[in-house]
Amino acid sequence: MYNQADARIVIIEDDETIREGYAYLINHTSPYTVVSTYPSFDIARHKIIKDNPDVIILDIQLPGTSGIDALPVLKKLFPHVYIIMLTVYETEKIILDALANGASGYFTKNTSSVKIIEAIKEVMQGGGPMSPDVAKTVIMSLQKNQNSPLTKRETQILELISKGKDRGEIAQELFIEIETVKTHVKNIYIKLNVNSKSEAINIARQNRLI
Amino acid sequence: MYNQADARIVIIEDDETIREGYAYLINHTSPYTVVSTYPSFDIARHKIIKDNPDVIILDIQLPGTSGIDALPVLKKLFPHVYIIMLTVYETEKIILDALANGASGYFTKNTSSVKIIEAIKEVMQGGGPMSPDVAKTVIMSLQKNQNSPLTKRETQILELISKGKDRGEIAQELFIEIETVKTHVKNIYIKLNVNSKSEAINIARQNRLI
DNA sequence: AAAATATACCCCTTTAAGGGTGAAAAGAAG
DNA sequence: CTTCTTTTCACCCTTAAAGGGGTATATTTT
Numbered sequence: 001m002y003n004q005a006d007a008r009i010v011i012i013e014d015d016e017t018i019r020e021g022y023a024y025l026i027n028h029t030s031p032y033t034v035v036s037t038y039p040s041f042d043i044a045r046h047k048i049i050k051d052n053p054d055v056i057i058l059d060i061q062l063p064g065t066s067g068i069d070a071l072p073v074l075k076k077l078f079p080h081v082y083i084i085m086l087t088v089y090e091t092e093k094i095i096l097d098a099l100a101n102g103a104s105g106y107f108t109k110n111t112s113s114v115k116i117i118e119a120i121k122e123v124m125q126g127g128g129p130m131s132p133d134v135a136k137t138v139i140m141s142l143q144k145n146q147n148s149p150l151t152k153r154e155t156q157i158l159e160l161i162s163k164g165k166d167r168g169e170i171a172q173e174l175f176i177e178i179e180t181v182k183t184h185v186k187n188i189y190i191k192l193n194v195n196s197k198s199e200a201i202n203i204a205r206q207n208r209l210i
Numbered sequence: 211m212y213n214q215a216d217a218r219i220v221i222i223e224d225d226e227t228i229r230e231g232y233a234y235l236i237n238h239t240s241p242y243t244v245v246s247t248y249p250s251f252d253i254a255r256h257k258i259i260k261d262n263p264d265v266i267i268l269d270i271q272l273p274g275t276s277g278i279d280a281l282p283v284l285k286k287l288f289p290h291v292y293i294i295m296l297t298v299y300e301t302e303k304i305i306l307d308a309l310a311n312g313a314s315g316y317f318t319k320n321t322s323s324v325k326i327i328e329a330i331k332e333v334m335q336g337g338g339p340m341s342p343d344v345a346k347t348v349i350m351s352l353q354k355n356q357n358s359p360l361t362k363r364e365t366q367i368l369e370l371i372s373k374g375k376d377r378g379e380i381a382q383e384l385f386i387e388i389e390t391v392k393t394h395v396k397n398i399y400i401k402l403n404v405n406s407k408s409e410a411i412n413i414a415r416q417n418r419l420i
Numbered sequence: 421a422a423a424a425t426a427t428a429c430c431c432c433t434t435t436a437a438g439g440g441t442g443a444a445a446a447g448a449a450g
Numbered sequence: 451c452t453t454c455t456t457t458t459c460a461c462c463c464t465t466a467a468a469g470g471g472g473t474a475t476a477t478t479t480t
Contacts, residue, residue: 151456164372164411166436180458195438198374361425376467390427405469
């Protein structure tokens with residue numbers, strides 16, 4: 001574990017005001033040190049190696065290589081680095097991708113530097129901070145659609161299909177006959193207006209039925 | 211949208227100190243009103259109807275009906291209520307279940323009442339607050355195992371399999387031959403020591419390979 | 421140079437998928 | 451108490467996919 005007071009921060013953000021603003025505030029109102037700031041990942045790419053950062057604050061909308069594409073590169077360069085993403089966008093896919101690709105935290109740009117400093121502390125302690133709107137997106141992605149056209153049993157079977165189970169396995173698991181499973185599957189297809197497992201899973205995922 | 215200052219809060223929590231502590235602090239240091247507090251859901255069950263709460267602070271470890279089981283009941287009673295979960299536990303399954311079942315926020319009990327009040331504000335504004343440790347769990351659940359025995363291509367194909375795609379669809383999507391897909395699938399099976407799609411998906415999910 | 425990865429092709433047999441139709445039993449809702 | 455929905459089960463059919471075996475060759479990475 002790093003000594004928190006020694007934490008070395010790097011900021012990669014193209015907007016100079018935001019970049020230098022955060023840097024100034026972190027340096028003057030926190031125990032952390034901003035060792036470098038860069039306006040793009042392409043500029044940071046080689047110089048960052050000698051920065052040896054503990055935490056990187058990474059914008060997503062960067063000129064050249066995007067923050068999303070920079071993520072895996074930085075993770076490979078510094079396997080133990082904590083990365084806090086910064087963005088104006090908050091579409092579900094981008095957020096989920098960033099988190100799935102190793103971001104430790106995720107904030108939108110209306111976040112005060114106080115919260116960012118708090119976030120640095122949290123990631124250094126192993127937490128996974130996110131701003132409320134981001135958390136909301138993540139929570140929503142975990143919640144299911146309540147207006148499903150599918151019955152409980154159909155949803156249950158579709159979930160098992162999405163786990164790759166075949167008719168036989170589903171029948172065994174639910175203590176019903178294979179023929180019954182077939183009937184349910186056929187009804188699912190009719191309701192979702194599809195005619196294959198893959199289509200059904202895709203439509204269901206799009207509509208959060210499963 | 212409710213007027214925030216009118217927000218009616220109900221607390222369901224068996225520990226009297228915590229319950230009355232939060233109630234007192236919310237009533238005296240926030241614009242919100244704690245209209246009722248209950249030591250269990252079973253006691254709250256009928257009385258809560260006339261409380262007409264906007265936000266419910268719900269403990270998970272309750273005597274009798276657990277907070278997890280109370281969640282769907284409360285959601286049915288008050289479809290638009292925001293529920294903030296409170297718990298000492300923070301196992302991945304419990305947290306994910308609560309969020310998937312309609313909880314708007316999730317905090318562990320080492321959370322200060324200041325943060326709870328902040329959380330009430332956030333949920334009223336449509337946010338999805340969670341404490342850093344909870345966020346960490348959620349993020350981890352989105353992140354994949356880095357020590358995968360599978361190659362990139364194999365992982366990619368396994369992901370498509372998990373979406374229900376068959377060999378032909380995978381081949382089309384990746385611009386490769388069906389036979390190539392077959393070879394990859396065979397190698398995946400060997401590496402994961404399985405011999406069917408469903409087993410492969412299960413093993414991979416267990417180990418966060420996909 | 422060696423190892424890992426991605427690609428492609430052949431053989432083979434078994435099993436699952438998808439579609440059509442009908443109908444009994446259990447539950448929920450009026 | 452009856453009507454509607456859900457869940458259950460059955461038998462028909464054809465085609466497509468799955469799974470197992472082996473072999474081989476670019477390409478990339480180490």
